Amino acid sequence: MQTRLNVSPIDSDISQLESLEDLEIISTEEYDPNAPEASDDDSVYRIFSDGVEICYKFVPMYPNYLISNFGQLINIKSEQQIGLGKNSSEGYFMATLSNEFGRKSFDVHQLVALAFIGPCPTGFEIDHISRDKLDNRATNLRYVSKSDNLKNRTIYKGHPAEYFDQLPPNCVKLKSYGKHTFENYFVDTITNDLYSFANNQFRKVILTIDKRNGSQYYNAINVLGKHVCVCLSKLYNI
Numbered sequence: 116m117q118t119r120l121n122v123s124p125i126d127s128d129i130s131q132l133e134s135l136e137d138l139e140i141i142s143t144e145e146y147d148p149n150a151p152e153a154s155d156d157d158s159v160y161r162i163f164s165d166g167v168e169i170c171y172k173f174v175p176m177y178p179n180y181l182i183s184n185f186g187q188l189i190n191i192k193s194e195q196q197i198g199l200g201k202n203s204s205e206g207y208f209m210a211t212l213s214n215e216f217g218r219k220s221f222d223v224h225q226l227v228a229l230a231f232i233g234p235c236p237t238g239f240e241i242d243h244i245s246r247d248k249l250d251n252r253a254t255n256l257r258y259v260s261k262s263d264n265l266k267n268r269t270i271y272k273g274h275p276a277e278y279f280d281q282l283p284p285n286c287v288k289l290k291s292y293g294k295h296t297f298e299n300y301f302v303d304t305i306t307n308d309l310y311s312f313a314n315n316q317f318r319k320v321i322l323t324i325d326k327r328n329g330s331q332y333y334n335a336i337n338v339l340g341k342h343v344c345v346c347l348s349k350l351y352n353i
Contacts, residue, residue: 170253172230177212182230186223186251188212199223207248224251232256244314261340277319282310292345295337307350309333322347 160171160181171181171189180197181189188197188210199208208223228241231253235241239258243250282301289300289309299312300320309320320333331347 170231174212174226175229177214179214180212182223182226184227184231184253186227188223188226205248208251224248224256227251227253228256228258232258278316279310279319280316282317283308286310289335289345292335292343292349295341295343297335298338300335302350307347309335309345309350311335 162169162171162183169187170184171187172183174180174182174188179191181191183189186199186208188199189195190197197210199210201207202209202222205222209220210223210226211218211220213219224241224243228235235258238260240261242257242259244255244257247255283303283306285305286301286303289297289302291297301310301312301317302308303310309322310317311320312318320335322331323334324331332344333347335343335345337343
């Protein structure tokens with residue numbers, strides 16, 4: 116049976132929940148039966164704050180911690196919310212947890228996905244659907260292939276990515292290039308711009324210039340997940 120908890124009115128800001136003492140048990144009758152279930156086990160704590168439902172689950176392999184579907188962490192022993200640091204190299208929120216085997220640092224989105232989605236399948240990565248790497252809501256995370264994750268990023272080699280709901284009218288599908296086969300790539304036959312399709316949007320692929328010889332190319336990913344340099348000059352023949 117699940118334990119369902121309610122936030123006390125003294126602290127209605129879900130980002131400021133600091134202690135388990137702020138939670139009070141509510142009866143099953145008061146709980147919305149139509150609310151989505153995060154899990155069918157007994158490790159879910161449900162909290163309501165200003166009409167927002169927050170679910171807490173135990174962090175796998177770290178039983179002294181709870182993680183919420185918004186990415187908040189609570190240390191059960193100290194009954195305090197854990198402050199989050201920031202991964203300086205990648206820009207993700209991170210936290211350090213400890214168990215009987217020692218201390219280890221994690222990106223927070225990894226903990227949320229592990230608790231609310233399950234283990235990451237081999238060959239897959241966690242993708243932030245909104246492209247905001249600080250938005251660690253469980254509903255904003257999903258497991259995707261490495262190539263799909265790359266297609267959904269917002270910055271490539273320092274350049275902001277451009278996304279469009281529709282392709283320009285003169286685009287054709289890029290099916291092959293040399294011995295490589297592609298899916299979800301399109302070439303504008305007028306401008307020779309290359310677009311990739313992922314997450315119901317088209318991303319304009321950044322044109323890279325080789326500083327050594329001045330050649331121009333697009334970095335695309337073939338159906339095998341391998342990076343391929345697609346030379347701009349050869350796209351004129353498509």
